[in-house]
Amino acid sequence: MPFQAQPLISLCTIALTLGAQYASAVVIPRGITTDPVAFAATNFDFVIVGGGTAGLTVAARLAEESYKVGVIEAGQYRPNDPLIDVPKNFGSTLGNANYDWIYATTPQVNANNRTIIHNRGKVLGGSSAINFEIFNRPAAAEYNAWSALNLGLGGWAWDGLIGFLKKSETFTAPLVEDLFPDISPFKRRQEEVTDEMASIPTSFLDFADSALNLTALDVSSLLDAAGVAETIGATSNATTRRSLVEKRDTPVHGSSGPVKASYNTWYSDITSPFIHTVMNMGIPLNSDPDNGNNIGIYNSQRSVDPSTQTRSYAAPAYYAPSASKANLIVLTGAQATKIVLSSNKDNQGRYTATGVSYSYGGTIYTAKASKEIVLSGGVFNTPQLLELSGIGNPDIVSSFGIQSLIDLPGVGENLQDHPMSPCSFVIKPGHHTWDELRNNATFAAQAGSQYATTKTGILTSTISTLTFTPLQSFLSSSKIISILTSLTSELINNSSKFSLLQWAQYVIQMGWIYNTNVPQVEFVFIPGFQPTGNVAAPSPNTTYAVISPVLQHPFSRGTVHITSADPLVKAAVNPNYLASVFDRTVLVEAIKYIRTLASTAPFSDLVQTFNDPPASVNTDDGFADYMRKALQSLKHPVGTAVIAPRILGGVVDANLLVYGTKNLRVADASTFPMQISAHAQTTTYAIGEKAANIIKNVW
Numbered sequence: 001m002p003f004q005a006q007p008l009i010s011l012c013t014i015a016l017t018l019g020a021q022y023a024s025a026v027v028i029p030r031g032i033t034t035d036p037v038a039f040a041a042t043n044f045d046f047v048i049v050g051g052g053t054a055g056l057t058v059a060a061r062l063a064e065e066s067y068k069v070g071v072i073e074a075g076q077y078r079p080n081d082p083l084i085d086v087p088k089n090f091g092s093t094l095g096n097a098n099y100d101w102i103y104a105t106t107p108q109v110n111a112n113n114r115t116i117i118h119n120r121g122k123v124l125g126g127s128s129a130i131n132f133e134i135f136n137r138p139a140a141a142e143y144n145a146w147s148a149l150n151l152g153l154g155g156w157a158w159d160g161l162i163g164f165l166k167k168s169e170t171f172t173a174p175l176v177e178d179l180f181p182d183i184s185p186f187k188r189r190q191e192e193v194t195d196e197m198a199s200i201p202t203s204f205l206d207f208a209d210s211a212l213n214l215t216a217l218d219v220s221s222l223l224d225a226a227g228v229a230e231t232i233g234a235t236s237n238a239t240t241r242r243s244l245v246e247k248r249d250t251p252v253h254g255s256s257g258p259v260k261a262s263y264n265t266w267y268s269d270i271t272s273p274f275i276h277t278v279m280n281m282g283i284p285l286n287s288d289p290d291n292g293n294n295i296g297i298y299n300s301q302r303s304v305d306p307s308t309q310t311r312s313y314a315a316p317a318y319y320a321p322s323a324s325k326a327n328l329i330v331l332t333g334a335q336a337t338k339i340v341l342s343s344n345k346d347n348q349g350r351y352t353a354t355g356v357s358y359s360y361g362g363t364i365y366t367a368k369a370s371k372e373i374v375l376s377g378g379v380f381n382t383p384q385l386l387e388l389s390g391i392g393n394p395d396i397v398s399s400f401g402i403q404s405l406i407d408l409p410g411v412g413e414n415l416q417d418h419p420m421s422p423c424s425f426v427i428k429p430g431h432h433t434w435d436e437l438r439n440n441a442t443f444a445a446q447a448g449s450q451y452a453t454t455k456t457g458i459l460t461s462t463i464s465t466l467t468f469t470p471l472q473s474f475l476s477s478s479k480i481i482s483i484l485t486s487l488t489s490e491l492i493n494n495s496s497k498f499s500l501l502q503w504a505q506y507v508i509q510m511g512w513i514y515n516t517n518v519p520q521v522e523f524v525f526i527p528g529f530q531p532t533g534n535v536a537a538p539s540p541n542t543t544y545a546v547i548s549p550v551l552q553h554p555f556s557r558g559t560v561h562i563t564s565a566d567p568l569v570k571a572a573v574n575p576n577y578l579a580s581v582f583d584r585t586v587l588v589e590a591i592k593y594i595r596t597l598a599s600t601a602p603f604s605d606l607v608q609t610f611n612d613p614p615a616s617v618n619t620d621d622g623f624a625d626y627m628r629k630a631l632q633s634l635k636h637p638v639g640t641a642v643i644a645p646r647i648l649g650g651v652v653d654a655n656l657l658v659y660g661t662k663n664l665r666v667a668d669a670s671t672f673p674m675q676i677s678a679h680a681q682t683t684t685y686a687i688g689e690k691a692a693n694i695i696k697n698v699w
């Protein structure tokens with residue numbers, strides 16, 4: 001399981017201490033109800049399924065008007081819970097059914113047939129309550145591609161989304177020293193990139209052209225959206241160099257949004273040597289990564305309220321300030337089981353969603369909505385609920401005895417994630433990492449009381465050192481060309497299996513391999529132990545660093561589909577990890593690059609041993625074995641109810657309306673048209689903000 005909190009006695013002690021301190025302060029606001037009968041008897045304007053990251057955003061914004069808004073949430077409200085709130089406790093709720101749905105994938109053939117755990121928040125606030133608090137943004141070209149896939153409709157480009165990103169956040173500007181400890185922002189290394197680029201294999205573009213020519217999409221406009229010129233070979237060395245260090249200065253942050261973001265104030269002493277090493281290897285320091293240019297190594301913001309040093313997530317950010325409003329009612333502990341659709345279609349052939357059935361204590365109730373229903377159950381539960389309601393691929397739906405109402409084969413398809421195979425290193429004694437909390441009981445106790453009394457110290461810290469790179473930063477031209485050649489053959493050989501959506505996405509992704517402003521790999525730096533391929537638990541009194549290579553734009557596509565008509569049976573999640581040769585090759589190369597990084601000064605001076613994979617692994621085959629053994633998810637699955645034209649396989653239109661319905665929308669991470677090179681929460685909040693805006697404009 002990735003990025004676990006250390007299994008520390010000290011954390012339990014802290015939890016208990018803080019729990020006792022908070023216990024008397026817990027007041028359940030009037031907006032929370034556990035009365036399923038009264039909820040079903042209420043005439044809501046809007047019912048929202050899922051009180052998670054996007055769901056609470058939509059609910060709170062709609063409740064700003066006089067609408068009556070009901071939210072159905074399967075989990076409980078857990079305000080002032082130290083396992084959620086204390087920043088360094090990230091990971092401690094994973095696998096705990098009080099917080100987590102605890103999904104597991106189907107056996108993954110390219111990961112030694114292992115099932116891979118997928119955590120999803122089952123608590124008010126959803127996954128924003130259990131995530132790792134990284135609060136960052138993708139490259140502008142990635143949202144621009146979302147827009148291109150939607151023919152420019154709906155405002156899904158960077159320019160259309162930036163306002164919603166800003167609206168959701170309160171940004172605390174960093175001090176110079178916050179940009180990174182001990183690193184001047186002016187010490188950027190402007191490494192020359194001299195790679196000659198090949199043009200995109202024309203055979204692939206010819207195939208894509210003929211696949212897409214029934215749609216309004218064409219290859220040139222998709223490549224434009226990908227941020228690459230049609231003649232890729234024209235990307236001169238000078239342009240490439242400039243793009244790697246270019247920084248825009250547009251003000252892009254919000255100052256009064258609900259989610260409070262801030263920078264770490266505690267850093268491990270192994271962080272600076274790591275940063276210097278990455279820079280020594282030619283990757284630039286990015287002091288302004290949130291402006292649409294996210295290339296380089298940077299200190300990420302976190303969703304931590306700097307005034308309280310507690311996690312800032314959807315429940316305290318969006319729900320709590322609205323909790324006293326009489327027009328916002330949240331039913332917790334209830335699981336939605338079906339969307340109720342009208343028995344007749346309107347004159348445009350659309351169903352009207354009239355209510356949501358839900359299970360509470362084993363009994364089924366139905367809530368009514370006179371205006372709209374919004375699905376915000378997340379990337380696994382939203383497609384499940386659509387299929388349970390007869391919306392999806394008719395073959396799948398009817399095979400479980402469910403009446404097929406809307407033929408929408410894109411439901412549950414297009415699953416894209418961020419797979420990774422973390423690598424760990426034993427660090428020489430004398431350094432300070434999160435391991436100290438496990439190795440030194442006195443230190444842990446002091447850290448606990450420091451946090452409780454002053455809200456400072458190691459327990460305020462989170463993962464924040466992130467590096468986003470194009471392939472050109474760590475692979476030779478000849479290697480990239482060989483990757484492109486095998487990718488092209490793979491795509492052409494499998495062309496008959498692809499949906500139109502995949503074709504369009506692959507044109508864009510192919511373009512991104514050439515666009516040095518769009519990262520292909522993220523390297524996450526963690527100052528402390530994490531389980532890896534061969535090492536499940538830390539050794540006593542040992543200090544670790546973990547560097548995790550994460551694919552940003554895999555070519556593999558997965559699925560989420562029901563396996564039963566019983567809504568309480570989880571859907572089958574099959575991400576199809578590493579199915580594409582591109583994914584396997586790039587991840588192996590990224591693991592090898594980490595070995596080079598750890599062998600480069602000054603970080604190499606700290607490394608005692610290559611822990612996992614061990615030094616004995618030093619061939620391509622050995623690294624590939626390790627990749628399969630260590631494969632995990634960074635927990636960013638997206639795209640299973642995708643915003644795209646229906647002809648391409650879209651599930652919702654550019655206004656988030658489910659095709660074939662008049663008033664059923666989806667707002668959550670399942671709508672991402674394509675994966676992005678950022679952790680998913682800022683974008684998911686922005687989708688929630690945008691959904692509320694769309695809905696307010698309709699009603």
Ligand SMILES: Cc1cc2nc3c(=O)[nH]c(=O)nc-3n(C[C@H](O)[C@H](O)[C@H](O)COP(=O)(O)OP(=O)(O)OC[C@H]3O[C@@H](n4cnc5c(N)ncnc54)[C@H](O)[C@@H]3O)c2cc1C
Nearest residue numbers: 050052053054074126127131132133134336669679680681
């Ligand atoms: C362990 C982990 C670590 C992560 N780390 C980061 C990170 O550091 N930074 C980052 O940006 N992103 C991170 N992410 C991803 C990010 O948190 C999610 O992508 C995002 O929060 C998803 O938001 P959502 O609105 O789509 O779904 P969620 O926030 O998961 O909300 C869905 C809600 O719907 C409820 N629900 C589902 N089905 C039903 C039903 N049938 N009836 C009633 N209620 C239902 C759920 O209980 C949940 O509350 C992480 C995710 C996880 C799981």
